[in-house]
Each structure stands twice: as C-alpha cells, then as structure tokens.
C-alpha cells in the first residue's frame with residue numbers, strides 16, 4: 262500500500278515536516294507535466310529554472326533515503342491531474358497526499374483527487390487570513406495588515422510600538438538615481454543546462470527569451486539560494502532602501518535581492534529572511550530605513566497579495582474594471598520600441614527573465630495601462646516572462662496593483678505617470694528617441710500625452726477619487742488648445758501603437 266505524495270514545482274521546501282523521517286509506505290512524485298510549461302507563453306529560463314530545481318530536489322530527497330518517482334518532460338505527461346488519477350486506477354498508488362497548491366487552477370484540479378492536503382509550511386499567514394482580516398471592508402489596506410503582522414511577529418518592534426518610532430521610512434528611501442554610484446555585480450551561477458534545454462526542444466516546447474542554458478545564473482537549491490541571500494545582506498541591502506525605485510540604463514538588478522524565484526519555490530522561508538534582515542540591522546550593518554523597506558515587501562506586500570488572491574479568486578482573473586480591450590503590441594514580446602525605458606525593461610526581461618519592481622510597475626505596467634491593453638494579455642505576459650511568476654503573486658500585482666482592473670481592491674488609485682516621473686527616477690530619457698520635455702509634439706514622450714488622455718478618458722470613474730482630484734484640477738486649468746493638442750497626440754499614439 263503506497264501513499265503517493267505529489268510535490269509541485271514551487272514546493273521545493275527541504276525543511277518541510279514531510280521529509281523529517283523516511284516512511285517506507287510513502288513515495289514522492291515529481292512530474293514534469295507539459296501543460297505546466299504552456300499555460301502561458303513562458304520564457305525559456307523560467308522553464309529551465311523550475312525543472313532543473315525540481316530535478317535537484319528529487320536528487321536531494323533520494324540522498325536522504327526517500328523513495329522518489331521522477332517523471333521527466335520527455336515522458337509525455339500532459340497534465341498532473343490525469344497522471345494522479347491514472348496512477349491510482351492502475352494501483353501504483355493507493356492514496357494521494359499533497360501540500361496546499363498556491364495556484365487556484367491546480368487547487369481546483371488536484372484537491373478532489375487527494376486523501377489529504379497539508380500546509381506547505383512556507384507562508385507567515387494562512388491562505389484565508391487576509392479575507393478574514395478585512396471582512397466587511399470595501400478596500401484592503403496593505404498598511405493595516407502590515408502593522409498587524411509586525412505586532413504579531415515582534416519584528417522591528419519595541420513592545421507595541423514600531424522600533425524607531427515610525428512604521429514606514431519611505432521618506433528616506435526611494436531616492437532618484439545619482440549620477441555616480443557603484444553597483445556590485447550580481448551573485449550568479451554557471452549551471453550547464455544544455456541537456457535539459459535540448460529535452461525541451463525535443464518535446465517541441467516554444468523558445469522565448471534567452472535560455473542562458475550554457476551558464477544558467479539562478480540558484481537551483483537551498484544552498485545556492487542562501488549564497489544569493491547572503492550576498493544581498495552583505496553588499497546590496499545597505500543601498501536597497503534609498504535606490505529601491507531607481508531605474509538605470511543597463512543595470513538590470515541594481516540593489517535588488519534577486520531572491521523571488523528561490524522564495525516562491527520555497528527554497529527559503531519568508532520568516533528566515535526577515536529575521537536575517539532584522540539581525541543585520543541590530544548589528545548596525547544596515548540602516549533602519551533599508552531594513553524596514555525590505556521587511557515591508559516580504560512581510561507586508563507578499564503575504565497581502567497572496568491573501569487578496571485567495572479572497573478574490575476565481576472572479577479576480579476576469580476583472581476588467583476599466584474595460585480595456587486593446588491588443589498587446591508585438592514589441593512587448595521583442596523589446597523593439599523606441600521608448601528607451603520600455604525597451605530597457607523588456608530587453609533585460611528577455612535576457613534575464615527578470616525586471617525589478619519599479620520597472621514592472623512604472624515602466625511596462627504604466628505603458629500597458631496608459632495604452633489600455635487588455636488585462637488578460639498583460640497578465641499572460643507577466644506570468645510568462647518572469648522566472649518568479651506564479652499566479653498567486655503575479656495576478657494581484659498585475660491585474661490589481663499595476664492595471665487597476667480590480668477597480669481598487671488592492672490599490673487606491675491607478676499607478677500611472679507621465680514621463681516626468683521616469684525622468685526623475687532614471688537616466689533613461691537622455692538616450693531616448695523621444696523628448697521627455699516635449700508634451701504633445703510629434704516627438705514628445707508617449708507617456709506625457711497618454712497620461713492626460715487616460716485621466717480624461719476615465720474621468721467618470723476616477724474624478725471622485727480624492728487621491729486623483731489634483732490631476733483633474735490641473736487638467737481643467739489647461740487651455741482648450743492645450744487639451745486638444747494632448748488628446749490629438751494621444752489619439753495618434755493609440756492608432757500607431759505598433760510603431761512606438
């Protein structure tokens with residue numbers, strides 16, 4: 262009588278209680294199902310990263326004496342649910358168990374086939390905690406959730422009060438990029454994944470983005486993830502807070518941790534990262550503002566978006582509050598656009614399967630929202646291109662935070678800006694084919710006219726929002742000629758979206 266325990270590609274958590282003892286009646290199954298590679302147009306580095314890390318994890322389990330069945334991509338398994346059902350029908354597995362899947366679609370497909378579903382022992386809050394925390398409220402305010410988490414964990418707290426007297430040090434963070442500032446090279450690896458890449462070719466999986474198979478740079482197990490993490494704490498965290506929102510030509514990683522893939526596949530736990538950041542602060546190795554800035558991202562935003570996902574799915578995946586329907590231009594897939602900021606963000610995403618938060622939000626997300634792209638296509642793009650993209654974290658960030666398609670459940674206003682914001686935070690504009698100073702001329706920065714036209718177009722919905730009132734007061738002070746020129750330029754941009 263064999264109990265089959267299914268391990269998903271984002272459940273590579275060596276500290277899970279399942280693995281603390283070897284049980285002869287248990288066999289672990291890791292399955293490289295075809296559908297898991299094709300449910301969105303996936304970057305080749307994302308496919309390689311997940312599969313190579315799964316293979317490592319299986320080898321680690323075997324080295325600890327556990328029985329493992331590993332099904333490689335070439336075996337032709339289409340989907341996980343059919344495999345699970347068939348193995349039970351054939352009598353190879355008497356009953357199935359799994360850890361809570363983090364994606365709605367897998368939870369719906371697999372849970373009915375399981376005798377038992379246990380916690381993944383990764384997150385700091387239970388799946389439905391956010392829904393319960395905000396029960397009866399119309400909007401979910403991240404700040405109140407975050408403060409509650411700080412109190413519960415005691416991290417950066419002095420009794421009931423936030424350490425240092427403030428919950429938030431944004432005023433000291435988020436500085437524009439200074440002209441000269443050294444950026445350490447990222448901590449990378451050189452894994453040879455050419456054989457795996459060839460296996461993916463053999464089964465006909467599409468290639469999008471640079472595979473980097475000859476020297477794959479991302480961590481594939483916990484030991485390597487800890488190397489990336491320790492490098493961040495030592496060399497990057499001190500400048501993380503101040504330059505969290507900076508955008509810099511040819512600097513894809515800046516002071517960001519590059520830890521999201523390792524964290525989302527559960528090689529690392531959020532709590533251990535937070536404790537490590539607090540220790541670095543207490544040892545006076547980093548400022549309070551940098552430490553709090555990082556802790557807010559992981560303890561606050563990450564847990565909060567997961568809670569929103571589970572509170573709102575499956576309806577969340579269909580929301581399109583602004584009724585945006587524009588097809589995604591090809592340059593999202595090729596990077597071939599004259600807008601330097603956008604081209605830099607997309608090219609580096611194709612190159613590294615990575616962009617940092619402010620590129621995702623204020624460059625690619627911003628232009629997608631201003632152009633009115635269909636949120637389904639925007640979701641699919643983000644889900645496919647980034648190595649760290651798993652729907653529970655990708656979708657609330659994309660459909661909610663970035664595209665306002667949820668009508669304000671997650672963010673209180675749309676994250677849009679004109680070129681002025683990008684100019685302030687980056688050094689992209691000086692090398693751009695467009696002029697950021699020009700507001701409505703034929704060579705004007707597209708973000709400028711589109712910003713005003715976006716607000717004009719959505720006036721009925723947005724004008725009542727007290728956080729946006731100022732924008733409308735400014736627009737109303739423009740002369741009719743100026744308004745007309747901005748709307749004309751925006752109309753041209755919408756009509757020629759492929760040429761931007």
Ligand code: FAD
Nearest residue numbers: 517518519520521558563617618621622649650655658663
């Ligand atoms: P750092 O900037 O060093 O931040 C440290 C950690 O904080 C991250 O690793 C991440 O775990 C956490 N974090 C920071 N911001 C967020 C956030 N808004 N939501 C959740 N966690 C956060 N993150 C993903 O992990 N997967 C995604 O698919 C994803 N899609 C996104 C789509 C859009 C449109 C936007 C605006 C953001 C998205 N994010 C996503 C959040 C964030 O951009 C990435 O977590 C971050 O860029 C990963 O790089 P890093 O590890 O260097 O992060």
Ligand code: SF4
Nearest residue numbers: 600602680690693706
């Ligand atoms: Fe981006 Fe506009 Fe600056 Fe060009 S001018 S880099 S499009 S913000």
